[in-house]
Amino acid sequence: MFDSRHIKTFHAVVSAGTYSGAASALGYTQPAVTQQMKALERxxxxxxxxxxxxRMRLTEAGETLARHAEAILDSLSAAEEQVTAITRLRAGRVRVCGFPSANATLLPEALAQLAADHPGIRVSLLDDEPPDSLRRLARGECDITLAFTYPGRPEKLPADVVEIPLLEDQLTVLMPVGHPQARRRAVRLxxxxGERWIAGCTRCRTHFLHECAELGFAPDIVFSTDDGLVMQSLVAEGLGVAMVPGLVLSFLRLDRVAGRALQPAARRRVSAYVLRExxxxxxxxxxxxxxxxxxxRRVGC
Structure with a gap:
């Protein structure tokens, strides 16, 4: 294995033709150049x-190394420059996997700020619901995962995964604007x-069914969809009501639907997950x- 310092000194000797000339160009003493060349020859x-x-004449081995030395030094210089750009946040790539309502609300605002402050940082987005999104983190398919949990169902995390809580997302019931309950500021499940229901992703649907069971009824689920736009459109057409998180309401505004907060208040926790390293x-x-x-900022609004 060659020492990059020795390659740099060797290149200077080749360029200058003498050890003393290389020493002068590098700001070294001549004995220091001699010692480095002996080490490289070993x-x-x-x-x-x-x-x-x-003057110094290259041997066949020296000529071979000389043909590669400049390319080696150029490659090392480029690598150093790129690594410095990354560590000083002038460049870098980050993969974020989020659930749809977070990707439509939290992330655009965050990425706009990031683009303004650090334009060299590039973020690629993936869309997936938990727990699949957390599995993607464990498999190395993303660097950051945004996911949510419901009360009483904490996420089971590997020891090397860190959770960073972001916000508590208020749950609401989405209904057509003409629904009798739409006249109220808050509603009870x-x-x-007796309503027909439109259910969300697997995790949301599981929580919803549990809450209904606690109240002693089994909801009539007529549609299931992970797409917030589809859900609101179905509600707007009077095909059912839905229990949705507040993030969904914040990015989709339909004049034909109304969202009313659940009473007593019910929330899900939204967090970022990342490998500790x-x-x-x-x-x-x-x-x-x-x-x-x-x-x-969203919580403070």
Whole structure:
């Protein structure tokens, strides 16, 4: 294995033609150059120079190394420049996997701020619901996952995964604007026992069914969809009501639907998840902090 410092000194000797000339160009002492060249020759296993009068002539091994030395140094310089750009947040790539309503609300605001402050950081977005999104994190398919949990059902995380809580998302009932319950500011789930329901993703549907069972009724679920736009459109057509998180209402506004908060208040927790070691990567840590700041602004609204 060659030492990059020795390659740099070797290149200077080749360019100057003498050890003293290389020492002057590099700001080294001549004995320091001599010692480095001896060390490089030991690593090569062959002399690199022979003396011809006062100048140095390359051996066959020296000529071979000289043909590669400049490319090696250029490659090292490019690598150093790119790594420096990443560590100083002038460049970097981060993969974020979020559930649809977070990707439509939290992330655009966070990414707009990131683009303004750090235009060299590039973020790619994936769309998936938990727990599948968390499995993608464990498989290395993303660097950050946004996911949610419901009360009484904490996420079972591997030891190397860190949870960063972002916000508590208020649950609401979505209904047509002409629905009798739409006249109220808050509603109870028990007031909708005879309704037809539109259910969401697997995790949301599981929580919904549990809450209904606690109240002693089994909801009549006529449609299931992970798409918030489809859900609201179905509600708008009078095909059913739906229990949805507040994030869904914040990015889809239909004049024909109304959202009313559940009473007593019910919420789901939205968090960012990242591998502990990835928090040491500057770009990843920056994106996490930017998403967290966007969530804090949303809570403060």
């Amino acid at each position: 690593a090569v296993g062959s002399p690199l120079f022979v003396r011809t009068g006062r 028990a007031d909708f026992t 990835h928090l040491r990567v500057p770009a990843t840590a920056l994106v996490v902090d930017t998403i967290k700041a966007a969530a804090e």
